[in-house]
Amino acid sequence: MPFSKWLTKRKTAHRQKRKRAKGVGNAAPSWGIIALFILPAFLLYTVFMIWPLAQSFYFSLFEFKGLARGAFVGLRNFRELFTRYPLNEQLPRAFLHNVYFFIGTMLIQNTLGLLFAKLLYAPRWGKRFFQTVYTLPYLISALVVGYLWSLMLNPLFGPINRALKMVGLTALARPWLGDPATALPSIILANAWQWIGFPMLLFAAGLANIGEDLREAARIDGATSWKLFWHIELPLLLPVVGIVTVLTFIGNFNVFGIVWAMGGVNGEPGGATDVLGLVFYRTAFRGGVDAFGLASALAVLMFAFIFGVSMFMVGQFRRWEESLK
């Protein structure tokens, strides 16, 4: 076969193939087939997730008597949340504790996570080992982490106090979870112990995305490693900082299991560790006869707050990134 003929043949074959690719490959199957593929997931997700979420808004406007929905009461449930004792005292206090939780986690967990990501970025012996170890507690149930640390911090038989006494720091040994001053910080630390691998991995992925040529250029210009980090890497990590901040915020305002394990359903001692998640649970399932209406109203407020602040944060970070470009 002459070469030119072979070439035209190949070209037409290729063209036909591309035509097919456009014609057949991208054409969607019939609506019936699409429905068969999509509907199972769509129904399950809609019925058990989206529909109940949407209903929360509607239910918050009704009076409940046990499980039965009664009359439309407008915003009365919302007013009750802030006027009825003891909710009117517990709610602002729990909210404040969530704010502390968020600030404490940002300062300790996420700063350390960034530090470890940076230290482990350079090729070094044991990189995988350290990353694996630091991420390990993430797997453990929040409840188990809470119980584990409440045993560790036990005033009588806890290893922490025993170790402090052994090295002569008897003055520091205290009932960590029994003292209102140290109870919440202890829980924040235990929570950070569990989650630190998460920001570390996200920051590590972010650092790996920064081009090596940028670092090289900075080094040639005589930047120290601190300057390199502060002026090149950190600004470029800003999108990841944004993601970590928003996810930390959402996580911390939903915190539940670890606080239950370390402070009980009432956030002991004396409400010093009470958080919104516990207040919400108590309102819904340990409340009075009209509990479901009140809990729906609280759900709407928490949803609006968490969603609103998250969106605001996303917008702020985007603006910040723009201004740095």
Next chain:
Amino acid sequence: MNARKVSRPKRLNLAALGTQVLLWGYAAVVLGPLLLVVNNALRPTREIFKNPIGLATSPTFASFVKAWEKANFHVYFFNSLGITVAAVVLATAVSALAGYILGRYRFRGSIFLSAYFLAGLMLPFRLAIVPLFLLLNDLGLVDSRLGLILVYAATGIPFSVFILSSFFRQLPQELSEAARIDGAGEFTIFGRIMLPLVRPALATVVVFQFVPLWNDFFFPLVLLRSTDKWTLPVGMTRFFGEFQTDWSTLFAGLIITTLPLIVIFLLATKQIIAGLTAGIGK
């Protein structure tokens, strides 16, 4: 001038030393408590109270037997296992179907559907518990393992559809064409050709659903009443009240609850890290 030249490598060494101290120090902070749990589960409570940080000199598994049999862990364990596995299988199956169509084809409403599924990743789902409780109550699914499985499967869908559709999207077009010319239908193409090719993504999705469901405390706390249906986390709350003074058994209980996750972690470290960093990186 000379002095600076000499001091520089020294400072570098100090920094390297500091890094090592930090890394190993924090590794000890993580591993210390975990090793202590194992150590204390292997020795009697009497010894733990005498010396909280002493070594288990003559290890015994008595506490594990006690937690498993007397503290009802054999019931909780298999409830957790059954519910978690069923929910993960269900969610992965329906998500693979939906993810396939959303990843491979554009049709009217496909972009909206993708966004609709994605939205679930950001919604604080626990806040919907009141309507969900009423819905399950109407369906006769309160205090039912099936009810919990359906709820759990629903929570797994957003992440799974997101990951799987992006993997299906990357597969070459030629594969499905060839099969279609041979007369294969959409389901055959999906099951025989496409699904086997996204196995790594399926692994990520399975592992990533398994961990939070196994660990979840809130939904079984609210939705399950009878103790013979309880999962490990809810069982744990009763266990910690009942065995308050029996620390050795408490430690053993913590280990039993966590063991399956440790096994998964050792088998699938890569998938876990891939899931945690999904959306970031190359």
